[in-house]
Amino acid sequence: MKITFLGTGTSQGVPVIGCGCEVCTSADPRDNRLRTSILLSQGGVNIAVDAGPDFRQQMLRAGVKHLEAILLTHEHNDHIMGLDDVRPFNFLQEQDMPLYGTPEVLAEVRHRFAYIFEENPYPGAPMIALRPISKTQKFTVAGIEIQPVEVMHGDWPVLGFRVADFTYITDMKSISEVELAKISGTKVLVINALHHQEHASHLNLREALDFIETVRPEQAYLTHIGHRMGRHGEVAAQLSQGVALAHDGLVLGY
Numbered sequence: 565m566k567i568t569f570l571g572t573g574t575s576q577g578v579p580v581i582g583c584g585c586e587v588c589t590s591a592d593p594r595d596n597r598l599r600t601s602i603l604l605s606q607g608g609v610n611i612a613v614d615a616g617p618d619f620r621q622q623m624l625r626a627g628v629k630h631l632e633a634i635l636l637t638h639e640h641n642d643h644i645m646g647l648d649d650v651r652p653f654n655f656l657q658e659q660d661m662p663l664y665g666t667p668e669v670l671a672e673v674r675h676r677f678a679y680i681f682e683e684n685p686y687p688g689a690p691m692i693a694l695r696p697i698s699k700t701q702k703f704t705v706a707g708i709e710i711q712p713v714e715v716m717h718g719d720w721p722v723l724g725f726r727v728a729d730f731t732y733i734t735d736m737k738s739i740s741e742v743e744l745a746k747i748s749g750t751k752v753l754v755i756n757a758l759h760h761q762e763h764a765s766h767l768n769l770r771e772a773l774d775f776i777e778t779v780r781p782e783q784a785y786l787t788h789i790g791h792r793m794g795r796h797g798e799v800a801a802q803l804s805q806g807v808a809l810a811h812d813g814l815v816l817g818y
Contacts, residue, residue: 571618585792636673647663698712735788760794784806
């Protein structure tokens with residue numbers, strides 16, 4: 565399995581428009597963060613998790629030539645607004661793009677991208693096949709078994725995903741004991757950490773580290789990072805062994 569971090573930033577991305585802070589003006593490329601997304605690759609199958617506003621740029625930067633499916637964690641704009649850019653994959657693969665999400669998320673996709681789902685869409689419109697999933701059932705994409713894990717983004721339900729010993733969670737603030745049990749034994753964990761301050765709907769750094777201590781993976785990576793976290797190099801140097809800041813373009817293989 566190979567995991568590529570397509571984006572590791574917050575809803576605004578980093579640098580933030582108009583900001584002159586030390587992170588937003590940093591010369592370290594690891595401080596440039598597109599909206600959060602990953603690419604999971606296994607056995608010739610590519611699956612993207614989320615398709616935010618930077619989806620096109622992320623696909624180009626990662627050199628993705630084919631894409632078998634997109635999994636949606638939730639329907640916030642920074643996770644779905646790049647869906648129009650599945651069109652090149654439609655043309656290349658000559659088929660609809662399977663899009664997996666809860667019924668509520670897929671209903672919102674239908675609403676925001678109504679032109680895709682018209683009875684007679686205009687020629688060249690994206691072709692998307694909606695695939696409803698539930699937190700209670702595993703599902704399979706091109707032979708890869710995926711376990712949904714529900715977390716709460718404030719009071720908003722969001723799905724994380726576990727594939728074998730790898731678990732990816734973003735936009736989490738809390739998790740139930742039932743859902744936590746689904747990720748027991750995870751060897752590699754990706755979890756969101758916004759910055760150092762308390763936040764109503766995201767884990768801050770301290771909370772993310774506490775969660776990692778609870779799960780006890782062999783290795784953990786922090787994502788969905790804001791510019792107020794601090795420079796990558798400085799923050800990374802303060803983390804304990806087994807915990808790392810993810811950055812755009814980082815590739816994990818195991």
